[in-house]
Amino acid sequence: MDVQMVPWQDLREYCKNLLMSQGLMEEQAFVAADNLVDADLCGVESHGVSRMTIYMKRLETKVVSSKFEVKTEQEYPGSLEIDACNSMGICVGAYAMKRCIEKAKEAGSCFAAVKHSNHYGMASYYVRMAAEQGMIGITGTNAPPNIAPWGSRQSYVGTNPIAMSAPTNGMPMILDMAPSTVAMGKVILAAKLGNSIPEGWALTKEGEPTTDPKLGMKGTVVPIGGPKGYGLSLFMDVFSGILSGAQFGPHLNNMWNDFEHPQDVGHFFIAVDISKFTDPGLFRDRVDMMIAEIKSLPKKDGVNEIMVPGELEYRRKEERKKNGIPLSTVVYEELRALAKRYQVAFTI
């Protein structure tokens, strides 16, 4: 695959400028660009700047509001119900987790539900915010359907991710997982890049296994553990969509081809203040001990090192911050086209 190495700050600045060209305030444009570039730094290209074209198109067509507006509809010591007013999902996500963290400092924990939102990018971004404040973070979101309920051949729930974090004395431990073998984003990216996909990732519309990402995109992805992955995804939808008052299942509008109706995505966020349970230093030391013990276990043949959740992404990020982000030429050229379309200087 042809790649172009791009310094991450340049990429973030450029994406920020693109977003500002569509009316976003600098603070919000920065957060959205930061989330996308963070995904590319972590090696989660499916949720990175390859999404800029669709994000920009949705702002341009005004199906996503460029104005950042949020309404707190209900608030209690340990809860927040937020109306995102069709603002960009990433901006609302960062706002909601920030408020959760503040409230958890008083209440011990806080659970926030967000309605009338949009695609919120990479979920790990929000739980890392909590870990950086010495807290446990949990988040989930819903998304348009691409997993079939167990026993059915038609999709109903999205690859609704769940993400969790725990602070350590060094790298935070972060799990960010779709309840499917892979996120649909990876199937979409493979289609964009013209690659095939391994069997076990996706099924066709008829429920048959496929290695063609274009057929997989129209079909469903395979849930982990069969009914378990389906059940997990369904509950992410209940917590994100039904609890908040957003849409759910097939009632969520599609990000890729519907430019008339807002998506009405829902999210949830949990922050837990560790100091309200145990000594935070002891907590971090014990997670470090857990990690050290895991890394010293006997390895399977052919395995160089045992990793903990988030470690691979953390290392990639360190490396890419130094050496640049390897953007595929397809994505690089897409970004160049955006400069022209939106009259923004192409600075990467």
Next chain:
Amino acid sequence: MDVQMVPWQDLREYCKNLLMSQGLMEEQAFVAADNLVDADLCGVESHGVSRMTIYMKRLETKVVSSKFEVKTEQEYPGSLEIDACNSMGICVGAYAMKRCIEKAKEAGSCFAAVKHSNHYGMASYYVRMAAEQGMIGITGTNAPPNIAPWGSRQSYVGTNPIAMSAPTNGMPMILDMAPSTVAMGKVILAAKLGNSIPEGWALTKEGEPTTDPKLGMKGTVVPIGGPKGYGLSLFMDVFSGILSGAQFGPHLNNMWNDFEHPQDVGHFFIAVDISKFTDPGLFRDRVDMMIAEIKSLPKKDGVNEIMVPGELEYRRKEERKKNGIPLSTVVYEELRALAKRYQVAFTI
């Protein structure tokens, strides 16, 4: 398999009496018996009265305290840190979820962590308590190791379950899943009954696939989605063990063969008051709509009906409440032996 049909109330009463013979107060003995019999009603035999022998032995050897004692170590509007004082896990679990529900009525949500506890039976029991109060419930626990971290061949984390619930206008929707293909309890039960296990359930100590549950018991069970199931289990341990101040990973003592050291299990519980986010009637209607839509999707060949999480267990429960619980003869005879050992009338 030879079975003995037993009325569920008789079974619960008998188990309660057994537990009281070891010094439990009636209220706690009832809760513990209710959780175990509930598992059998739901068809989750691995967590049912087949555990009575080990529970009784642990009480008899005083490695589990028969005195129900709990200390609230820290309390904030949305959080609870509880010391279980080595009481029975089920009794403490029911207590912790009850307090979470009460606190969530004020704070919107509550997160409780419990340390110095013991095996807490079937996790779905606690989240159903929340659903019965019109709330969302979430819980998890840790357990001695039987899953190998991804890349290793030695177990480090338990098949730490996560359970979630949502109320409807009828049957609550309940997910209760181990992060492995099956719970180790099912492997243990197969060994007890002399059955073989399907490939894909367990690995030997050397990391090789096996269909012999006795080898699987000494080895590890297979996490769902590979690194995802491992990651999920690890976070259940962080939330249950490390946050609460209980033990974690291989530092948890074994329930089956260590009668000197308390297990020091940890759990966590979350209750979310739906009325602090949306109209509870609307919430229930929308979950019902979700369920109805899922059940009307096109089915795969050979599938009679599409189920939602918890439905199979709910139906079994209805049926077994009417017709009795089919106890395997092995378990039935174990229960009879307990009557003699603990001088309790055998009434089932």
